[in-house]
Amino acid sequence: MVSFRGLRCGAVIGALLTCGGAAMVAGDAAAQQAPQRRAWLGVAMDVDAQTGVRVKHVVRSSPAHKAGIREGDRLLKVDGVRVSTASEVVRLVSSHSVGEEVPVVLQRDGKEQGARVTLADFPSSDEMMRMDHLNAFAPAWKNVAQVSGNVPASLGALRGRVVLIDFWATWCGPCRLVAPKLSALQARYGAQGLSVIGLSTEGPEEVALFAQRMGMTYGIGVDKKGETSSAYTVSSLPTMFLVDKKGVVRDISVGYDPSREAQTEALIKALLAEPAPTD
Numbered sequence: 259m260v261s262f263r264g265l266r267c268g269a270v271i272g273a274l275l276t277c278g279g280a281a282m283v284a285g286d287a288a289a290q291q292a293p294q295r296r297a298w299l300g301v302a303m304d305v306d307a308q309t310g311v312r313v314k315h316v317v318r319s320s321p322a323h324k325a326g327i328r329e330g331d332r333l334l335k336v337d338g339v340r341v342s343t344a345s346e347v348v349r350l351v352s353s354h355s356v357g358e359e360v361p362v363v364l365q366r367d368g369k370e371q372g373a374r375v376t377l378a379d380f381p382s383s384d385e386m387m388r389m390d391h392l393n394a395f396a397p398a399w400k401n402v403a404q405v406s407g408n409v410p411a412s413l414g415a416l417r418g419r420v421v422l423i424d425f426w427a428t429w430c431g432p433c434r435l436v437a438p439k440l441s442a443l444q445a446r447y448g449a450q451g452l453s454v455i456g457l458s459t460e461g462p463e464e465v466a467l468f469a470q471r472m473g474m475t476y477g478i479g480v481d482k483k484g485e486t487s488s489a490y491t492v493s494s495l496p497t498m499f500l501v502d503k504k505g506v507v508r509d510i511s512v513g514y515d516p517s518r519e520a521q522t523e524a525l526i527k528a529l530l531a532e533p534a535p536t537d
Contacts, residue, residue, distance in 0.1 A: 297358070298380035299351045301327065303344040310334040310365055311341055319389045325375040327364060334370065335363035351377065383493045384512050390491055392510055396423075396501045400485035402457065405466045407477035409455055413505065416453050420529045421501040424456045425487055428468040430495045432514035437472050439519065443526065444476040450530050451503075453477060459484045500525060504535045 300320020304312040310332035316323050333341055336350040337360050354360055354377055362373045381389065391397070399413050410416060424440055426433035437456075444454040454476035458465045462480050469478045481487050490499060500509040500522070509525055511518060 295356050296380040297351055297354045297356050297377040299347070299375060299377065301333075301347075303333075303347060305344060308332070311344055311347055313364075317386055317390050318394060321375045321378050325362070325373045327362070327373060327375070328366065330366070332365040333362060334365055335361075337361060383491075387491045387493070387497075387512075388510055391499070391507045394507060395505050396421075396499060396507050397486070397489035399481075400489060401482040402479050402486055403462065403482055405462050405478045405480055406469055407475070408453065409477040409479035413501070417505055418503050418534045419451045419453045420447075420503060420526060421499075422452065422454045422526070423490075423499045423501065424454070425458075425481075425490065425492045425495060425497045426456050427458050427495050428460055428464060433496045434472065435514050436496050436498075437474050441473060441475040443523065447526060447530060452526060452530060455479060457481045457486060459487055498522075500529070502529045503532060 298321065300317040300322040301313050302315040302317075304314045306312055313322075313327060313329055313331045313333065316327055316329055333347055335341065336347055337354070339346075339350055341347050341350065351360070356377055356379050359374050359376045362375055363370060364373060365371075396413055399411070402409065402411060404410075413421065422440070422443065424433075424436065426436070440454050440456065443452065448454075456469075456474060456476060456478045457480070458478075459481045465478060465480055468474075490497070494512050496512075496514065498509075498511045499507055500511075502508050508529060509522065511522065
């Protein structure tokens, strides 16, 4: 018998169903397939023709973040070697071991400055997502449109409510298992302040028909350009974010795991009991 624990949507790996999708580039685009103990810097990089390599994103609590590297900085040198492409940064970082301290020269506001980065193990995409978002304010929504139910254009409109955001797709088998559970949570706790929102990157007509057929009684919206999924660094489906009344991410779950249902419901009840923000 195949256990439902850890079910995700995508290709079968062993006895688990797992989902594909592009993981965020964070120092090494191939490192998700790399051997253990691969060194990690913790940045996503832009490709452009300007000086150095622009830092597009810094993973929270990553080596780069701890060293003070910020989004918008330009990496000029890594370990004394001048860099002009993301692949050069990847190669130089990969040549070092986990725990090594590497000097970096960067440009910020037109001025050069140095930093010393202690490299860490390359995390999985799930670990990286939790580092970036758990106990931090949830990213703002971008180009989200309502399909059915109550889906405001911005997450800020739901401040003061507990929000469960489910990233899903019509073709995702485990998402179909999750949907009735989410409808039940909305029915039980909606009046107490819970808003369940399902976001898909598919077309609104396809999503609306599927939601009606599946009896999805919570808010359904479309992430029209995939920008919100990208902001939440979603790489597997379903992925759920539980956000408290202040807008802080308090839990993240990836895949369908029935053993976590009681834990999730208990946390929802605890968050509903918290006072609403006053500012």
